[in-house]
Amino acid sequence: MLAGRFDPTADLAVEELNRRAVPVFRVDVAQFPVSLALAASLTGNGWRGTLRTDRRSVRLEAVRSVYFRRPKRPQMPRGMSPEARKVAEREARLGFGGLLAALPCPWLSPPGKAADAEHKPLQLRVAVDSGLNVPRTVITNDPNAARDFADSVDGRLVFKPFYPVRGRLEGRNAAVYTSLVEPADLPHPDIATTAHLFQEWIPKAHEVRMTVVGKRVFAAEIHADSDRARIDWRSDYASHVYRVCAPPPEVVAGVHRVLERLGLPYGAFDFAVTPDGEWVFLEVNPSGQYGFIEMATGLPITAAIADYLEGTT
Structure with missing residues (x-):
């Protein structure tokens, strides 16, 4: 290990x-x-x-x-x-x-494949190719292009970092989470400083963390009870209520295609589920944590990982 x-x-x-x-x-x-x-x-x-x-x-x-x-x-x-x-x-x-x-x-997961899969532009394209619903997305360092994108989606946007941003700021722990962007705030000159990822805001009934180990799928709804967690549930774990759920068969087939095309035996997928019941792919983490889901729901994810490492599945 x-x-x-x-x-x-x-x-x-x-x-x-x-x-x-x-x-x-x-x-x-x-x-x-x-x-x-x-x-x-x-x-x-x-x-x-x-x-x-x-x-x-x-x-x-x-x-x-x-x-x-x-x-x-x-x-x-x-x-x-x-x-x-x-x-x-x-x-x-x-x-x-x-x-x-x-x-x-066998590796869970192969380092080179996992490193490639960390790239959000790649995983978003693979998700589209695999038949999953994906939010409209733009990557840009052009403030005017961001404004044009906001006009095209006719609503609020979210900004997401390409990689988790965590550290210390003025003696306190700090992190950058998914955040809402109002169209009125665009264009903004800071966008020109580096690549930025913007997506259309997806209204959510709840979110789902789907952990896949080989062919086995473990899905749990995440119901957030705070304003910031409804935007990004990672920002407030204390507000969560978890419920085991059964994903639609077409979504399960799609995530298996994603992992096959990325060359991965493991993935922690995040979905937004709209009030109309549509499942929208947000991202897949090739090394995502799962312990908090297992502890809250009893889903046997660790056992599935041990089975894979033992070669019994």
Whole structure:
């Protein structure tokens, strides 16, 4: 398992695999090369060797599957010059990362495919190609183009960052969530500073988080009870009420097509469900958290992940 050292989602999978007496070697890529040693040789049967920390080791040829859950980047030894660090980081990525990618076993999810799927323009196009309903969308750094788009949809817009934006601001935790944009606020000169993604606002009866593991689908409605959570439910988890639901068959078929075309065995899909019952695709997260859904609903997502890693599904 390749995961951050403090990752509750990865912890769930480890606990389930331990319960099943399945051996697990968990490591964070950030431990390489300071506290993670690698030694591997190419033989007629492929790569053989070991990964070793000061406490445990694993034989590469014994690895049956890999759970890839947002590990950190390799951390180089202190005291290296910027030039040497840049070279060492690249060598670690291509050498250590490349060796792991060469292991002939299933990944949940393959790092390269997961990285590609993080690109919202790609996943939106694939969702359209897969038959899912997608909001009208524009990507631009032209303030006037944003205004023209607002005129074309004849209503409110939402702005979304392409990647989660979190950090510290004036000593407090801060994050950028999906936000409403009034047409009267456009054009705005800040749009010219970088690429911006705008979509038409979708009226919602509720939202759905659909977690897909292989062929298994787990869907839960998210009913938000605050103004900010109705725009982006991630902004206020305390306001949620969750209900298990059964997605329409055509939506299920569409999400499977999305994952097949992206080359992923796992995806956490977000849908808006309109008051008329239309399901509208918002995004898919190739490494999305699921623990909060499982805890609230009892949906056996961890068991499905363990089944996939064991090769029993």
